[in-house]
Amino acid sequence: MHTYRGSRPTLEAVAAHAGVSRATVSRVVNGGRGVRAEVREKVRHSVEELGYVPNSAARTLVTRRTGAVAVVIAEPESRVFADPFFAQQLRGISRELAGHDTQLLLMMLERQKDYARIGRYLSAGHVDGALMFSLHGDDPLPAMALHSGLPAVFGGRPGWPGAEDDEDLLYVDTDNRNGARQAVAHLQERGRRKIAVINGPLDQTSAVDRLLGYCDALGCALQDTDPSLVAQGDFTAEGGERAMARLLDSSPDLDAVFAGNDLMASGALRTLRARGLRVPADVAVVGYDDLEPAAWADPPLTTVRQDVEDMGTMMAELLLRRIGLTDETAKTAPLAPVVTPATLVVRESS
Amino acid sequence: MHTYRGSRPTLEAVAAHAGVSRATVSRVVNGGRGVRAEVREKVRHSVEELGYVPNSAARTLVTRRTGAVAVVIAEPESRVFADPFFAQQLRGISRELAGHDTQLLLMMLERQKDYARIGRYLSAGHVDGALMFSLHGDDPLPAMALHSGLPAVFGGRPGWPGAEDDEDLLYVDTDNRNGARQAVAHLQERGRRKIAVINGPLDQTSAVDRLLGYCDALGCALQDTDPSLVAQGDFTAEGGERAMARLLDSSPDLDAVFAGNDLMASGALRTLRARGLRVPADVAVVGYDDLEPAAWADPPLTTVRQDVEDMGTMMAELLLRRIGLTDETAKTAPLAPVVTPATLVVRESS
Known part of the structure; x- marks a missing residue:
């Protein structure tokens, strides 16, 4: 040394x-x-x-720096490993941290009692900061981390009460509402008139914002949406499969569906195929994320692209700056949340 | 408290x-x-x-326990997330650790200099013990961990010089040599006469042991194997794809191939399909692991089953006992390495 x-x-x-x-x-x-x-x-x-x-x-x-940063994903291993979103964001994070000789510690959690355990570890001085993902509305972890004085950056805009007014809060997100609006506007331009939506878990701001973007495009308030066109999913392929089945039961004449992520969209494709419906001739499908499953899907998915790896890099950058581990003291850009643009990628499913 | x-x-x-x-x-x-x-x-x-x-x-x-155990995988994120082996083993580990109120910290590494960083973190008292995976022959990490006095359990039999004589060394492995022998013997029973092999990285004992099992079945010493029937892979699907192409170039009349894991076997299937060869009619294929890609493959893969999730649980159990975190003081079973049996699973590719 x-x-x-x-x-x-x-x-x-x-x-x-x-x-x-x-x-x-x-x-x-x-x-x-x-x-x-x-x-x-x-x-x-x-x-x-x-x-x-x-x-x-x-x-x-x-x-007394520890040289390590925790990445906390409030999802169990099985889900983290099944969703390419996390692998890709971790790649961006880990490259950026390694460039500053900082080790990534990945922590996933399955049950309520895992929160207390992780909270204890984060507060005990074993890490220099934390990146937190996939936090649900009532998640006690951010409060624990913030109370312990641990620098933190969130993946996705935090949704707990008071978050909007907290000027110190750092996060990286994509413009979910605008992305969803583009997706649904595209379906309208293709002449679709009965467009359904499959939501992610509505205790996450990304899922709520994408639903609001759907409403924006349809020009109606959230409370005026047709309930037979709205189905709840959970960001997994299986959830998308089930949600699509419920939608076809409640609205057999729907001609398009916007799914809150690519995994749910690929589940929806499976259900449509099983029911003998053609994509896009009978039902057009649009996803969100533009991760590998989108391009591999049959037919390849129209989707909304967010640059997930870059967003990981940005999260790590923000955290390193907040910790003071970047040699950019002279940098004058204020530490502030980042919201990246969302771009529609048109493929064969719409 | x-x-x-x-x-x-x-x-x-x-x-x-x-x-x-x-x-x-x-x-x-x-x-x-x-x-x-x-x-x-x-x-x-x-x-x-x-x-x-x-x-x-x-x-x-x-x-002064920290309540956390490090899981160190000497592979980059992209590989760890692409290989269901790790996801499944982590599931077993994380369940067992959570049952003893212990947090899993996952660390992956990409470059040589990551070793020093991880070594520092492990030695600095931030974890109670470590589980280490996929260690290559010349890996400096186990030595660092052991010198720091950190309790450790290895996934797979360690291969560094002197490992065999270290009575304190704990690991969990499957009987790779016997598993491979069964796989190749099965191909022989099906009447295959020109059986090729695709190896994993030979700086890992699992890959070496599987190659030795191939030799056992053929009844020849390692140095007497036909070099035109032996191709080197890297435990990835892409590596298997390329290795299969080289084998077909050097031995166009081969009638079977044993791949050191399911991912490489699925890559081999792709190459065989691309060359217009039928599986198993023209070339029989056997993999190793029996993870999801095996059952999903087209045709479904004959493979050698190891119970990966259970092996994860066993690793965590051994470590918790060594740390003294299990309430089984009276347990008399000595702390010793575990080698689980391997079982051939016959499906349609052979």
Whole structure:
């Protein structure tokens, strides 16, 4: 382990230059929470002036960094491994973390009591920060993590009460509502008149936003949607299969379906095939995500693309900046949530 | 957190009864390493006599347990998520750990420098033990973990020099050599005379043992195998695809192939189909693992079954016992490696 004495300016030099304590410099360099804006500016000025570059190995010694970041996915192993969304986002996260010599620790959870266990581990100082995914509305974990003072970034906009007003909250999401609106508008342009929707779990903001986008395109309020055209799924292929069957029972003359993700859309394709319906001649199908199952589907799925791997990279970047592990102290872009655009990808299913 | 005073006997009571120190009782209860056999027996006798049940929450306080176990897979995310072997083994591990209120931390690695980072994390006291998978011959990680004193259990028999003589080494494996022998013997019984083999990476003992089983069935020594019938794969479907192509180029009249796992076998099926060869009429195919791709393959694969989820459970059990986290102090079965039997499953590809 090196400490880089000599030509490189030290934390002490920055403290002396700014006329503040070493601890204050350290706090600012590590994300700046709990330091007055005025003092923060003074320190940043000195950092820039002296050309101070925080060294993560040395910093580990000073701040007792662990060199690891937890990725918490509030889903069981079987679901995490079955959904390419997670594999691809993890790839982006892990590359970005590795580039900053930080280890990814993946934690998945199955039952209520797993929350308490994970909460204990996160609070006990074993990780420098956490990336949290697939959180459902009533999830106690973010509160645990935030109370413990652990830097955190969320995958998808958090939906708990008060989340909107929390200016410190960081997340990366895609523009779900606009993406869904594009998908349904596309079906309308193809002349479809009776368009059904298969939702993801509505305790997740992504599922709610995609449903709202469906309503936007149809030009009706959520409460005015035709209940015989709305079916509940759970983001799995099996859930999509069952939801499609219920829709065909309640609305045998539907001519299109928008599914909240590609897995549910591929389940819907299976049900349509089993009932002898042609896609898209009888029923057009659009998914969401543009992950591998979309291109492999038979017929290949029209879907809404979000760049999942990139979103993983962005989450890791935000977290590393909040922890203060990126050597970009001079970077002036504020730490803020990121919402990436969604793009319609037209294939043969519509 | 509870300490269970009153009717339940304490660690102190056991120490007094056995006439040893509290620390000695704690060591014995936590796995018994570094305590003379005679003293260990005395303590175990007292534990049994008093009906002492270690309480893991209380024990965490005493021994500074972290409540977490690392699962280290020496493969990148893309491979771990593409191979159902890992998902299924993780399911077994995670269930068993959750049953003992212990959190699974999954770490995957891609590049050489990841080893040092993971080694540091494992040595820094952030986990109670480690389960390690898919270790290649020259892997520095087991040595790092063992030197740090971290209890460890390996998935698959370790192959580094000296591993055979290390009586403390714990691992769970399947009888790879016998499984492969059965697979090839089955092909011989079906009248196949020119049987090729696609190997996994030969720096893993499972791949070497399966190759040796192939030789056993053919009744020849490793060095006497026909090189035009042996192709190297990497346990991926793409690797199997390419290996099968090379085999058909070097031995166009081969009538069977044994692949070291189901993924490579499914890749081989793709190549055979692309070359217009019928399975099994022209070429019989046998895989290894009996995971989902085997039953889904077209035609469904004959393969060698190992109970992967159970093996995960066994690994976690062994580790929890070594750490001393199972309430089975009275259990007399010695801590030893487990080798599970392998069973041929005949389907339509042979």
